[in-house]
Amino acid sequence: MEENVLVIPSLNPNENFLDLLDNFKSKIAENNIKLSIVVVNDGSLKKFDAIFEKIKEKNIVVLKHAVNLGKGRALKTAFNYILNETKNLKSVVTADSDGQHLIEDIIYCLENSNKNLDTLILGKRDFDKNLKSGKDKIPFKSKFGNKMTRWIFNYLLGLDINDTQTGLRAFSKNQVKDFLEVKGERFEYETNMLIDNKNLGYKFKEVPIHTVYIKNNESSHFNPIRDSIAIYSLFFKYIIVAILSFAIDISLFGIFRIFKFTILNATIIARVLSSILNYTLNRNKVFKSFNKKSLLKYYILVIIQMFVSGYSVKFLHKVIINENVIFLKIIIDLIIFVVNYYIQREWVFERREK
Numbered sequence: 001m002e003e004n005v006l007v008i009p010s011l012n013p014n015e016n017f018l019d020l021l022d023n024f025k026s027k028i029a030e031n032n033i034k035l036s037i038v039v040v041n042d043g044s045l046k047k048f049d050a051i052f053e054k055i056k057e058k059n060i061v062v063l064k065h066a067v068n069l070g071k072g073r074a075l076k077t078a079f080n081y082i083l084n085e086t087k088n089l090k091s092v093v094t095a096d097s098d099g100q101h102l103i104e105d106i107i108y109c110l111e112n113s114n115k116n117l118d119t120l121i122l123g124k125r126d127f128d129k130n131l132k133s134g135k136d137k138i139p140f141k142s143k144f145g146n147k148m149t150r151w152i153f154n155y156l157l158g159l160d161i162n163d164t165q166t167g168l169r170a171f172s173k174n175q176v177k178d179f180l181e182v183k184g185e186r187f188e189y190e191t192n193m194l195i196d197n198k199n200l201g202y203k204f205k206e207v208p209i210h211t212v213y214i215k216n217n218e219s220s221h222f223n224p225i226r227d228s229i230a231i232y233s234l235f236f237k238y239i240i241v242a243i244l245s246f247a248i249d250i251s252l253f254g255i256f257r258i259f260k261f262t263i264l265n266a267t268i269i270a271r272v273l274s275s276i277l278n279y280t281l282n283r284n285k286v287f288k289s290f291n292k293k294s295l296l297k298y299y300i301l302v303i304i305q306m307f308v309s310g311y312s313v314k315f316l317h318k319v320i321i322n323e324n325v326i327f328l329k330i331i332i333d334l335i336i337f338v339v340n341y342y343i344q345r346e347w348v349f350e351r352r353e354k
Helices: 016-030 046-057 073-083 104-114 127-133 140-157 173-179 190-197 226-258 263-286 294-319 327-349
Strands: 003-010 035-041 059-064 090-092 120-125 167-173 203-209
Touching: 003 073, 003 104, 016 035, 016 046, 016 104, 035 046, 035 073, 035 173, 046 059, 059 226, 073 090, 073 173, 090 104, 090 173, 104 120, 104 173, 104 203, 120 190, 140 190, 167 173, 173 190, 190 203, 190 327, 226 263, 226 327, 263 327, 294 327
Parallel strands: 003 035, 003 090, 035 059, 120 203
Antiparallel strands: 090 167, 120 167
């Protein structure tokens, strides 16, 4: 019989965690679901050892970190254990230990995972409905962090995910193996998981769950400053590659103009040289695509860009005679850069869904 596993990372839990687990086990038995539980003690203080011993007495597997290594590492520790110890694994579902995730929502996500293999199931909280109710309002750090991350995901990755910070996720055995290799040790791991899920060609599916925050989310170990920096540092590489390529391109263009190259010729030679670096970095570091057709697509795009840039600068230089040609090229190429990003993401380095 195929098995499912619930993974719960925990750091310094209170006694309520025991009641939560009892409720989980009771509901699992009522629904006749093949679901085992793995709890990861992520370096909790020694005074919490008694709680974890009681968890073991409930026939729940407890894995232990000697020191706090972070939520990402705790999840990977559990994934590694599950792959080694579960013979007929079907799906894994992750949840938090603070009571935010109800057992009915966990089961709902698991059922969706079993019906949609190779799909990352995300438990989506309804932030707007929660706020309108006037009760149990979402803490500012959670609301702000989710909205900011959602905007970045939508703009940079083309992923329209409503709840990017949800800890309630379910996925199949194949994904568990791939998620073991995802970078990140703390909260940034869950963001990396979303990015790699797209890069690996897996699908996404959001399912509605209850929105629960207990005592203003006091038990959360998410540090909005430290962990937000870690999360958003993932996106710096997009900007760095663009700036580096642009700097090389514009510098070469300026040098060629000094040597009396025509605007069009200077544009073509500079773009060809800078594109070699740009393609390599975008392919290996940014979009992480190894599609064999990406090189051909990329240079089709480069050729189109070269002529659009060259003729646009040439035209504007004639119309605005006194304007510096380098300044005109910077303006034109900045516009092209924005359009180019979307074309590269959706066409050149596209990833086919599995």
